[in-house]
Amino acid sequence: MSNAPIAVNAKGLTRHFDHGRVKAVDVLDLEIAAGEFVAIKGPSGCGKSTLLNLLTAIDRPDGGSLHVFERNIRDLDAAGADAYRSNDVGLVFQLHNLLPHLTAIENVQLPMMGRKNAKPNERAAELLTRVGLEARINALPTTLSGGERQRVAVARALANQPRLLLADEPTGALDSQTGAALIDLFVELQRALGTTLVMVTHDERVAERANRVVNMLDGKVVG
Amino acid sequence: MTEKYICAVDVRHVRNWIDYVLLYFDVSYAIRFSNSSGSTLKPANPPPLTKANGRKAAIIKEAMKPPPPLSLTRITARNLYRQPVRTLLTAFGVAIGVSAIVALGAVSRGLRGSIDNALNIDSADLMVFQAGIAADLFSNLDEADTRKKFADFPEIRSATAGITHIVRFDEQYLIVVGLYPNEFADVTTSLVEGRAFESKDEIVIGSEFQRRMKFAVGDEIEISGATYRITGVIETGVVFFDSGVVMHIDLVRGFRGWSDGVTNFSLRLVEGSDPDAVIEQIETTYPELAVIARAEQYGKIDQGLAASDNMVWVISALALVIGCLVVGNTMWMSVSQRTREIGILRAIGWSRKRVMGIIICESIGIGAVGCVLGFAMGFGLSEATRVMQDVQSFVDPDYSILIFGRALVVAILLSVLGSLPPAIKSARISPAEALRYE
Numbered sequence: 146m147s148n149a150p151i152a153v154n155a156k157g158l159t160r161h162f163d164h165g166r167v168k169a170v171d172v173l174d175l176e177i178a179a180g181e182f183v184a185i186k187g188p189s190g191c192g193k194s195t196l197l198n199l200l201t202a203i204d205r206p207d208g209g210s211l212h213v214f215e216r217n218i219r220d221l222d223a224a225g226a227d228a229y230r231s232n233d234v235g236l237v238f239q240l241h242n243l244l245p246h247l248t249a250i251e252n253v254q255l256p257m258m259g260r261k262n263a264k265p266n267e268r269a270a271e272l273l274t275r276v277g278l279e280a281r282i283n284a285l286p287t288t289l290s291g292g293e294r295q296r297v298a299v300a301r302a303l304a305n306q307p308r309l310l311l312a313d314e315p316t317g318a319l320d321s322q323t324g325a326a327l328i329d330l331f332v333e334l335q336r337a338l339g340t341t342l343v344m345v346t347h348d349e350r351v352a353e354r355a356n357r358v359v360n361m362l363d364g365k366v367v368g
Numbered sequence: 369m370t371e372k373y374i375c376a377v378d379v380r381h382v383r384n385w386i387d388y389v390l391l392y393f394d395v396s397y398a399i400r401f402s403n404s405s406g407s408t409l410k411p412a413n414p415p416p417l418t419k420a421n422g423r424k425a426a427i428i429k430e431a432m433k434p435p436p437p438l439s440l441t442r443i444t445a446r447n448l449y450r451q452p453v454r455t456l457l458t459a460f461g462v463a464i465g466v467s468a469i470v471a472l473g474a475v476s477r478g479l480r481g482s483i484d485n486a487l488n489i490d491s492a493d494l495m496v497f498q499a500g501i502a503a504d505l506f507s508n509l510d511e512a513d514t515r516k517k518f519a520d521f522p523e524i525r526s527a528t529a530g531i532t533h534i535v536r537f538d539e540q541y542l543i544v545v546g547l548y549p550n551e552f553a554d555v556t557t558s559l560v561e562g563r564a565f566e567s568k569d570e571i572v573i574g575s576e577f578q579r580r581m582k583f584a585v586g587d588e589i590e591i592s593g594a595t596y597r598i599t600g601v602i603e604t605g606v607v608f609f610d611s612g613v614v615m616h617i618d619l620v621r622g623f624r625g626w627s628d629g630v631t632n633f634s635l636r637l638v639e640g641s642d643p644d645a646v647i648e649q650i651e652t653t654y655p656e657l658a659v660i661a662r663a664e665q666y667g668k669i670d671q672g673l674a675a676s677d678n679m680v681w682v683i684s685a686l687a688l689v690i691g692c693l694v695v696g697n698t699m700w701m702s703v704s705q706r707t708r709e710i711g712i713l714r715a716i717g718w719s720r721k722r723v724m725g726i727i728i729c730e731s732i733g734i735g736a737v738g739c740v741l742g743f744a745m746g747f748g749l750s751e752a753t754r755v756m757q758d759v760q761s762f763v764d765p766d767y768s769i770l771i772f773g774r775a776l777v778v779a780i781l782l783s784v785l786g787s788l789p790p791a792i793k794s795a796r797i798s799p800a801e802a803l804r805y806e
Contacts, residue, residue: 203714203798227720230714231717234717238712242803246447246449254437255718256716256717256718266436
């Protein structure tokens with residue numbers, strides 16, 4: 146670990162389902178430095194996605210503590226969690242999850258809606274240019290390729306300049322060539338913006354590019 | 369944002385085949401330069417902007433122009449447009465209520481206006497009917513006895529006796545008003561053609577009736593088995609009269625089987641008299657008489673207007689409640705179908721309030737579309753009464769901005785009300801669960 150400030154600090158983090166029978170995240174300890182690119186690996190059902198949900202505050206832990214940039218995520222109320230997701234976190238899903246009836250540029254503007262002093266149009270166009278889609282800003286998701294959709298999703302995740310970028314198997318639904326290009330894009334953006342990147346993945350190529358690989362098994366960090 | 373030549377073709381900006389031809393070269397040009405794996409797609413060196421391809425450049429520039437910033441209104445419009453048939457059908461549910469308010473409101477207002485006008489024809493100040501009747505047509509006053517009573521009131525300058533009756537004519541209803549020829553002179557300012565009737569075989573017809581039936585002065589007309597010659601045409605602005613005929617009072621008495629009864633008297637007061645004070649004096653002295661000066665007092669001698677007003681409210685309320693339920697049901701289904709989408713919005717930082725706002729805005733959008741449809745339908749329905757044979761003699765729809773405003777406000781309010789349960793449902797969707805939802 147470097148001496149950089151701590152981005153994520155989880156201690157004894159626990160999330161159980163089905164009355165404790167399913168221990169998705171089980172007394173997990175994890176520390177991620179700001180600006181670090183961490184790949185989280187592990188077999189299916191080991192709790193990777195649940196951990197990501199806890200980090201985005203769309204799910205709440207049953208026990209332990211979770212601090213992101215020194216903010217106690219566990220104690221956030223509903224409005225606080227909304228604000229946290231809007232201001233501090235960018236999320237990229239395995240499936241692009243773009244709204245099909247909105248164009249690329251409109252999808253990227255979604256997280257910026259209602260924010261004061263935002264110039265959503267300019268910012269969205271700038272982000273789409275950055276991910277190489279300046280030519281497709283007015284395209285609907287249905288007219289984009291899988292890789293292009295994920296690029297739009299990345300641009301959307303970066304809309305509010307988050308300090309923490311979370312990606313849940315973003316290359317899972319892409320062919321290897323497109324997946325490789327997307328990883329390149331993530332790495333390039335993470336380095337250029339200094340964003341902390343946590344990527345859940347099965348993809349060995351991601352592990353090779355990450356600063357650190359965290360292996361999970363049965364809800365715990367095992368290496 | 370760059371304005372250079374790059375592949376930025378959105379078919380929505382291509383308006384005709386000429387645009388396609390012009391754009392073809394740019395599309396193929398830009399595709400050649402597109403980078404299949406690169407994360408830093410750069411525009412190729414653009415060809416020079418010449419006058420010859422100026423139009424082409426303008427089209428490309430427009431295609432590259434980002435659309436207006438995304439707003440709640442824009443998202444609402446897009447969401448509604450996603451399911452145009454569902455939106456239209458739901459809006460139609462609202463439109464039924466709106467059209468009921470507009471149509472019944474216009475008809476009721478027209479009726480009220482006609483009564484007001486009827487009371488003021490040729491400066492009549494008051495109208496006297498029999499008290500305690502359900503409808504003015506049932507009024508039966510003894511003419512001689514009532515005239516004697518009027519003599520008690522020096523404020524009364526003159527009294528014109530009249531009988532109103534309805535007969536069938538050419539498969540429609542015809543209002544027949546009976547007056548004395550000498551008293552008809554009191555109302556002849558409405559005469560627009562010919563002269564007043566002078567004998568029992570002459571009649572005067574209303575202008576609307578003349579237009580509809582294409583009669584001319586001098587023509588003969590058969591009513592209830594007898595033939596009359598038309599001597600003149602009146603135009604009062606009151607649908608009952610303009611769609612009817614005026615004839616000798618004794619003839620109408622005959623239709624009704626009366627010997628000396630009349631339906632009503634029109635009173636003209638001495639200048640400076642207070643009509644309300646005279647009404648109070650007459651009704652106090654003779655409780656068997658009902659006197660009115662304005663349409664608001666019409667309830668004294670006819671329950672029909674009040675009943676029609678109540679009917680307007682009941683039907684409108686019922687139709688709007690149905691509209692409200694239709695909107696609520698549609699939005700509930702919409703929220704259920706969009707669970708994952710709502711989860712995504714919540715996951716990217718949208719607050720519960722904002723998600724609710726979208727649902728409520730969509731309902732308002734449906735309400736607004738419903739209003740436009742309802743206004744058109746309501747207008748069409750009320751105008752239809754002008755050509756429906758059985759009612760055209762009684763109905764003269766009168767529109768006011770107030771009727772449309774009331775319909776708009778009520779429809780929007782009920783749309784919002786109907787949207788509350790689905791909006792609350794949308795706010796309660798857990799993003800974690802919604803993202804697992806397929």
